[in-house]
Amino acid sequence: MTPVFLAAPPDGPAYTDVVHMASQAPDWLDDAIAVWSAYGLLVFAVLMVLGWWRARRTGSRAALVALAVPVIVVLSYAVDSVLKSIAHENRPCQGAHVATLEACPAAGDWSFPSNHATIAAASAVALFFVSRGLGLIASAAALMMAASRVWVGVHYPHDVVAGLLVGALVAAGAVALLRRRLDTLAPRMETTPLRRLLLR
Incomplete structure (x- = not known):
């Protein structure tokens, strides 16, 4: 496969600048961002559970x-993985001679698009259709997740922007398709053992 960029990507200097900023930042800030980058996706899982719990009060369609x-998040991740296998873009930390906050992934762990950004964006967009408030919280968290992946040195800016777009587009399309079938699917599921997951 041919890499996305045969030469240095256009945002390579921006990546270097961000990593340099991280090296000059206070330790407490770097530590907080590194923890968020590594474990922040758990927040989206919590928001999903909260969204489902609240949706059950509204009705089976909302709960579904x-x-x-x-x-939808798993679907977005699958699309992202296919794109990674096509693009074959190396991690920026593998070619740039910079010290990064996070250990550089091994060769073959491709960079474009960012998995974390894709998952975060898909979660945020899908949650918007469950609760506007949760969607706003998840959107802010998704932007912070994307930025953190550049800050810790494992992605170029274009990797996380692409990840946000992939996640958002896949989620929006999937929810749009689902909502067209809600009037049929929700009543059917109410007659199955899954009813307990849909209604309080």
Whole structure:
């Protein structure tokens, strides 16, 4: 496969600048961002559970959309993985001679698009259809997740921007398709053992 960029990517200097800023930042800030970058996706899982719990009070249709959020996130991750296998872009930390906060992934762990950004964006967009408030919280968290992946040195800026776009587009499309079938699917599921997941 041919890498996305045969030469240095256009945002390579921006990546270097961000990593340099990270090296000059206070330790407490770097530590907080590194923890968020590594474990922040758990926040989206909590928001999904909260969205489902609240949606059950609204009705089976809302609960069904909430239950679909993690499935949509997995679908987005799958699309992202296919794109990675096509693009074959090396991690920036593998070629740039810079010290990064996070250990550089091994060769073959491709960079474009960012998995973390894709998962975060898919979660945020799908959650918007469950609860506007949760969607706003998740959107802010998704932007912070994307920025953190550059800050810790494992992605170029274009990797996380692409990840946000992939996650958002896949999630929006999947929810749009699901909502067209809600009037049929929700009543059917109410007659199955899954009813307990849909209604309080």
